[in-house]
Amino acid sequence: MPSLNATTSTTNKTLGHPLNAWYVAAWDHEVTKDSLFARTVANRPLTLYRTDEGRPVALADACWHRLAPLSQGHRVGPDEVQCPYHGLRFNSAGRCTYMPAQKTINPSAMVPSFPVVERHRFVWVWLGEPTQADTSLVPDMHQMDSPDWAGDGSTLAVEANYQLLLDNLMDLTHEEFVHSGSIGQTELSESDFEVTHDERTVTVSRWMLDIEPPPFWLKNMRDKFPGFHGRVDRWQIIRFEAPSTIRIDVGVAKAGTGAPEGDRSQGVNGYVMNTITPHTDRSCHYFWAFMRDYRLDSQLITTQLKDGVTNVFGEDDTMLAAQQRAIDANPDYEFYSLNIDAGGMWVRRLIERMLAAEAPAGTAS
Structure with a gap:
C-alpha cells in the first residue's frame, strides 16, 4: 500500500480543466444530419451536427453577427447551419457562406470550428490549440465497440466539478458506505492496494480474496x-x-480458481467505462457504460445491468x-488526504x- 504516513492537507479542492485534450461532447447517436445538438x-x-456525408462537426454556438445561438437554427446544404436570427449560414469550417440582403460576404465572418473525432461510440472534441489535436491521444475505451464485450450506458448531469468525480472513481472504498446495499462491503477498506503511474495514466489495483460476494456480484x-453459491475472489483495477x-x-471469480494469476474463466468480468466532461466550473457531464464479457x-442482462448501475451512480450523484x-x-x-487518496492525488x-x-509564459500555474 502507498505510504502516506501522515494525513496531508491541500487547499486545491478542485482544478481547472486542460483545453489541449479530447473530451466527449456526445454519444454518437445524439449527433445527426437532420438536427443541431x-x-x-x-x-x-457548442453546436454539433453531421454533414450529409455523416462527418461530425462542432462549431461555437454563437453567430458571428449578433451571437445568437446557432443550435436554435437549422441544417441547410451539404454541411451548413443557418442562424435562427438573421439567416446567416456557416459551413463545417465555420466560414460564412451567405448573408441576407447583400452579395458580398465579409471575409472576417467566421465562427470557431473545433477538431472532432468519432471513436468508441462517442463524439470527442478538442477545444485547445487545433494543431495539437493528435487523435492518438483519444483515451482507450475499446471495450465500448468490441465484439467481445456487450453493454450499454447513459449520461448523468452532475452538479459538481469534474475533479470531484475523478476523486470518487479513483478511490472505491466509498462503496462500503455509499453503496452498502449493492456493491459495498467491509473488505474494500480492509484490503491493500497498489498505485502505479506514468506521464498520462494512473492505475490503482485492489484484490479481495476469499470473501462473500456482495448482492450485485452474486446476481451476476x-x-x-446458475445456482452458484460460495466465496469469491474480487478485483478492482482502476x-x-x-x-x-x-x-x-471489475469482477469476481470462484475463490481459489486462479483469477489473481489471470484465469477468470470461473468468474464474471465487467468494465465500468467512465469519461467525464467539464460543463462549467461546478458541473460536469458524466458519460458511463457497463460492459461485460459473458452472455x-x-x-435482458444488458438492461438489468444498466438499470442497476444507474441506481448506484445516482447515489454518487447525490453525494x-x-x-x-x-x-x-x-x-x-x-x-x-488519506492513504486511500493516493491514486486521486x-x-x-x-x-x-x-x-x-x-x-x-511567465505566469504561475
Whole structure:
C-alpha cells in the first residue's frame, strides 16, 4: 500500500480543466444530419451536427453577427447551419457562406470550428490549440465497440466539478458506505492496494480474496453460473487516462480458481467505462457504460445491468452535489488526504502538469 504516513492537507479542492485534450461532447447517436445538438464543454457552448456525408462537426454556438445561438437554427446544404436570427449560414469550417440582403460576404465572418473525432461510440472534441489535436491521444475505451464485450450506458448531469468525480472513481472504498446495499462491503477498506503511474495514466489495483460476494456480484455470477453459491475472489483495477477518462476492470471469480494469476474463466468480468466532461466550473457531464464479457446475446442482462448501475451512480450523484455545495459554502476550509487518496492525488498531479503546460509564459500555474 502507498505510504502516506501522515494525513496531508491541500487547499486545491478542485482544478481547472486542460483545453489541449479530447473530451466527449456526445454519444454518437445524439449527433445527426437532420438536427443541431447543443452541448456546453468546459464553459464553451457548442453546436454539433453531421454533414450529409455523416462527418461530425462542432462549431461555437454563437453567430458571428449578433451571437445568437446557432443550435436554435437549422441544417441547410451539404454541411451548413443557418442562424435562427438573421439567416446567416456557416459551413463545417465555420466560414460564412451567405448573408441576407447583400452579395458580398465579409471575409472576417467566421465562427470557431473545433477538431472532432468519432471513436468508441462517442463524439470527442478538442477545444485547445487545433494543431495539437493528435487523435492518438483519444483515451482507450475499446471495450465500448468490441465484439467481445456487450453493454450499454447513459449520461448523468452532475452538479459538481469534474475533479470531484475523478476523486470518487479513483478511490472505491466509498462503496462500503455509499453503496452498502449493492456493491459495498467491509473488505474494500480492509484490503491493500497498489498505485502505479506514468506521464498520462494512473492505475490503482485492489484484490479481495476469499470473501462473500456482495448482492450485485452474486446476481451476476448466477447469471453466468446458475445456482452458484460460495466465496469469491474480487478485483478492482482502476485505470485513469488524462485528462478525465477512467476504465475500471471489475469482477469476481470462484475463490481459489486462479483469477489473481489471470484465469477468470470461473468468474464474471465487467468494465465500468467512465469519461467525464467539464460543463462549467461546478458541473460536469458524466458519460458511463457497463460492459461485460459473458452472455453477450442477452438484452435482458444488458438492461438489468444498466438499470442497476444507474441506481448506484445516482447515489454518487447525490453525494457529489452535496460535496460541491459544502465546498462553495466553506471556501476557507481545506481538503485532507488519506492513504486511500493516493491514486486521486496522482491524477491531480497529472492534471496540474497539463494546466501548467498550457499556461502563458511567465505566469504561475
